[in-house]
Amino acid sequence: MPVQLNETHDPALRSWIASANDGTTDFPIQNLPFGVFRRAGSSEQFRIGVAIGDQILDLTLAQQAGIFSAIMDARLAHALASTSLNAFMDLGNGVSSAVRLALSQALREGASAQAALHAILLAQADAEYALPAQIGDYTDFYTSVHHATAVGKLFRPDNPLLPNYKWVPIGYHGRSSSIGVSGQQFRRPIGQTMPPTATTPVFAPAKRMDYECEVGIFIGQGNALGEAIAIDHAEDHVFGMCLLNDWSARDLQAWEYQPLGPFLAKNFASTISPWVVTLEALAPYRKGWTRDAADPQALPYLDHADLRSTGAFDIQLEVLVQTEKMRQDGTPAQRLSLSNFSHSYWTVSQMVTHHTVNGCNLRAGDFLGSGTQSGPLPEEAGSLLELTEGGKKPIILSNGEQRIFIEDGDSIIIRGWTQKDGAPRIGFGEVEGRLLPARNLE
Amino acid sequence: MPVQLNETHDPALRSWIASANDGTTDFPIQNLPFGVFRRAGSSEQFRIGVAIGDQILDLTLAQQAGIFSAIMDARLAHALASTSLNAFMDLGNGVSSAVRLALSQALREGASAQAALHAILLAQADAEYALPAQIGDYTDFYTSVHHATAVGKLFRPDNPLLPNYKWVPIGYHGRSSSIGVSGQQFRRPIGQTMPPTATTPVFAPAKRMDYECEVGIFIGQGNALGEAIAIDHAEDHVFGMCLLNDWSARDLQAWEYQPLGPFLAKNFASTISPWVVTLEALAPYRKGWTRDAADPQALPYLDHADLRSTGAFDIQLEVLVQTEKMRQDGTPAQRLSLSNFSHSYWTVSQMVTHHTVNGCNLRAGDFLGSGTQSGPLPEEAGSLLELTEGGKKPIILSNGEQRIFIEDGDSIIIRGWTQKDGAPRIGFGEVEGRLLPARNLE
Numbered sequence: 001m002p003v004q005l006n007e008t009h010d011p012a013l014r015s016w017i018a019s020a021n022d023g024t025t026d027f028p029i030q031n032l033p034f035g036v037f038r039r040a041g042s043s044e045q046f047r048i049g050v051a052i053g054d055q056i057l058d059l060t061l062a063q064q065a066g067i068f069s070a071i072m073d074a075r076l077a078h079a080l081a082s083t084s085l086n087a088f089m090d091l092g093n094g095v096s097s098a099v100r101l102a103l104s105q106a107l108r109e110g111a112s113a114q115a116a117l118h119a120i121l122l123a124q125a126d127a128e129y130a131l132p133a134q135i136g137d138y139t140d141f142y143t144s145v146h147h148a149t150a151v152g153k154l155f156r157p158d159n160p161l162l163p164n165y166k167w168v169p170i171g172y173h174g175r176s177s178s179i180g181v182s183g184q185q186f187r188r189p190i191g192q193t194m195p196p197t198a199t200t201p202v203f204a205p206a207k208r209m210d211y212e213c214e215v216g217i218f219i220g221q222g223n224a225l226g227e228a229i230a231i232d233h234a235e236d237h238v239f240g241m242c243l244l245n246d247w248s249a250r251d252l253q254a255w256e257y258q259p260l261g262p263f264l265a266k267n268f269a270s271t272i273s274p275w276v277v278t279l280e281a282l283a284p285y286r287k288g289w290t291r292d293a294a295d296p297q298a299l300p301y302l303d304h305a306d307l308r309s310t311g312a313f314d315i316q317l318e319v320l321v322q323t324e325k326m327r328q329d330g331t332p333a334q335r336l337s338l339s340n341f342s343h344s345y346w347t348v349s350q351m352v353t354h355h356t357v358n359g360c361n362l363r364a365g366d367f368l369g370s371g372t373q374s375g376p377l378p379e380e381a382g383s384l385l386e387l388t389e390g391g392k393k394p395i396i397l398s399n400g401e402q403r404i405f406i407e408d409g410d411s412i413i414i415r416g417w418t419q420k421d422g423a424p425r426i427g428f429g430e431v432e433g434r435l436l437p438a439r440n441l442e
Numbered sequence: 443m444p445v446q447l448n449e450t451h452d453p454a455l456r457s458w459i460a461s462a463n464d465g466t467t468d469f470p471i472q473n474l475p476f477g478v479f480r481r482a483g484s485s486e487q488f489r490i491g492v493a494i495g496d497q498i499l500d501l502t503l504a505q506q507a508g509i510f511s512a513i514m515d516a517r518l519a520h521a522l523a524s525t526s527l528n529a530f531m532d533l534g535n536g537v538s539s540a541v542r543l544a545l546s547q548a549l550r551e552g553a554s555a556q557a558a559l560h561a562i563l564l565a566q567a568d569a570e571y572a573l574p575a576q577i578g579d580y581t582d583f584y585t586s587v588h589h590a591t592a593v594g595k596l597f598r599p600d601n602p603l604l605p606n607y608k609w610v611p612i613g614y615h616g617r618s619s620s621i622g623v624s625g626q627q628f629r630r631p632i633g634q635t636m637p638p639t640a641t642t643p644v645f646a647p648a649k650r651m652d653y654e655c656e657v658g659i660f661i662g663q664g665n666a667l668g669e670a671i672a673i674d675h676a677e678d679h680v681f682g683m684c685l686l687n688d689w690s691a692r693d694l695q696a697w698e699y700q701p702l703g704p705f706l707a708k709n710f711a712s713t714i715s716p717w718v719v720t721l722e723a724l725a726p727y728r729k730g731w732t733r734d735a736a737d738p739q740a741l742p743y744l745d746h747a748d749l750r751s752t753g754a755f756d757i758q759l760e761v762l763v764q765t766e767k768m769r770q771d772g773t774p775a776q777r778l779s780l781s782n783f784s785h786s787y788w789t790v791s792q793m794v795t796h797h798t799v800n801g802c803n804l805r806a807g808d809f810l811g812s813g814t815q816s817g818p819l820p821e822e823a824g825s826l827l828e829l830t831e832g833g834k835k836p837i838i839l840s841n842g843e844q845r846i847f848i849e850d851g852d853s854i855i856i857r858g859w860t861q862k863d864g865a866p867r868i869g870f871g872e873v874e875g876r877l878l879p880a881r882n883l884e
Contacts, residue, residue, distance in 0.1 A: 136578075136618060136619055137617055137618050137619050139705075142702060152701070155701070156701075162700050162701060163636075164636070164697055164698060164700065167634060167636075167643050168634055168643075168697065168698050170698070170701075170702055170705075171702070171705050172614070172615070172702035172703050172705055173614070173615035173616055173617055173705070173709070174615055175579055175615055175802060176578060176579050176618075177578055177579050177667075177802070177803045177804065177805050177808070178667055178801075178802055178803055180667075186667065186668060186801065187668045187801050189800035189801050190670070190799055190800060190801070191799055191800045192609060192610055192741065194605075194606070194609075200738070201609050201610075201741065203741050203742070203743060206800075225619075225620055225622075225628065225710075225711070226628060226629045226710075226878075226881065227881070228632070228881070249800070252800070255606055255610065256606060256610050256612070257701070257702075257703075258604050258606065259594070259597070259598075259604060259612075259699070259703070260584060260612055260613070260614035260699075260703040260704065261614050261699075261701070261702040261703025261704075262614075262702065262703075263581075263612075263613050263614055263615070264796070264797075264799070264800040264802065267615070267800070267802045268667075268668075268800045268801045268802050269667070269801075296642070299634065299643065299645050300645070301645060354706070355706075357632055357633055357706070358631035358632060358633045358648075358691070358694070358706040358709070358710045359620075359628065359629050359631050359632070359710045359711075359881070360617060360619070360620055360706065360709040360710050361619045361620055362619070363619050366619070436668075439668065439669070439670070439801070
């Protein structure tokens, strides 16, 4: 069942931290996303914090200041003092909701905790981040029918959308070890490709480097092996969401992906944003999930009345590029596309339920990718492969540079936010990553 | 470079533990595999041990008895006192080799440590096991060309072996959370299938349940993101090997696997044997790796002269079934197939090098599956799908029962061993797992 609105959603709430009230921040008091941070450049242990305006509240210190005393027990104390969110996620959404309420009360204007908490804030500009959780397993889905159709056309012109697509929330297992947090820099991967006219593969740095604009989903409380999560309880097992860039080497992918799926084309790096926005924070920004009349209805195990009223999330997803030259010239990053998560063919709860219907167990901190979120319009495409029509139509940047795929030194930035009349802007911050040159082959 | 022979391989070595010298044990003093165990039915912490004959030597207690004093330092002490092998694996094969030598010296006839160690042995019959390591990422390869061809024929009759197979060591990411140790029991998975004549998928328990007989490979010291592991150093990053049953639901697989590979058809359970046999123990049992003259040579990054002399492992792989009725009647498990790991088209070092050539990082405790190890002969097939020719040719068991696929209550057992003239039998023990009925759909 979708999260109910409560006092933390009140649009009239204001924080005693001024930057949380400016109407442009991603992190007003109605958001309160969780992350793992430390002072930048320090060797401090990472710790759990919450973003508020342009500041971070350290939850270990906040706990010592007593703001959670009404809900504190040994498990919560242990979880909040941890170096990752896994133990907190494992306590379930009832606990994270109670913590969120205590934070909302302590951070709003007039709160008695203001003096104690003010002293322990850290400016986000002075922080660095770790992954929010130790990701045990990472699964990437493929929930945008617009992306699946566009990419299918390029890989299989005769057969773009496979017959299972509209019945099965297609997903596959990804690589955990190479997931990094925003700011990740990684080398252009090297590997095999088979050029169209060749008879022997070429071994060289990948040429068709791409991004994929995705929403990332952190699992909260998991399920036991053999027990499925029913569709009407799926969101109880979702801690929150962030942004994901699923970097892809299209030329490696085309040669390796049959019959078992993408492997080296993906597992060299994936980058996520540092703040996890809870489903509770997103409750006012839900939309109905719809299917075209021509599409099959979901099978009963993937269907529920609530999906039609609140199954989708109205989250804007913007992708920007900043080339090496743009950085040198002081040119700001330039938008490549803007889409919305509500175009997704499958919902978050359908991903969770499908993943477990066979008895597969999810664990706290497991991570799901939504798949590339392309919308119905060409300018809503979530990858360069789509924007450049398979590399045939270059993108002209405002400084005159052209791009077909990502070049060495390019940064790709994804931003996400939601907003509506009468409710504040809730943002995800951003995920930025940069492609470095390939390692030397000599 | 392959491991060199040393005094631990001496076939004349005998242990003061009589069961290690009987010529039939999997665990003579020349083996010394590592695992994680505790007293069966207890709530003790799991701890690291080594198998010797029908006994287990607890390495925490052995350390207290002083047998590692010449090589001890703080990191090794920490690793040996851990509840999993990850920290020990991360110390690298130089350290595990030194520990193995100390164990060989302490366990051989006439060793001064005999009295102290005898007192701390635990019979394997009184032990239970955990996974040897916390598996961060699990990758399953597809290295048997005989399996790939046979399965390809069933899934794609017109196109059995895809053009990339003989160039690329095909692999894909699997699920870590559902990997269990021998003795695992799991429910028949439920999911979508699309019968040949249907237009709407069926949602029901899987009907075509299968096993896959594989070798499992534990990574020792890993590599940094962005750094590849060269083929001539690949085995330095392999801690050891075990047995793996990659359970598969063929009917789920056929409907879901395009275009991103198997997902729910595999991730409900995978089962591994508890003891990890080091590459050092297997050094006398290496074979040359060969290709048919008609096959392409491996690309240079996957090729090395040592492969031709010692690239392959001569490991017999036997699969057996014991049905519920056989258990009730006291009928022993019956052999379904016998194959050999040396039939593999790709080697262990090629898997490791290919996995990292794009910069993907491996971590200590990561796990690779070899893929189903089918040999060239029909009776060497490593799955029921192959043995029954896609479900068309039932197997008649000696008690009159028939099997096309696995039925509820069936146990599948995989055993592995190697042996040659003038060298003792080295075994892997076994991996056993049992299929339980599907959960109730009401």
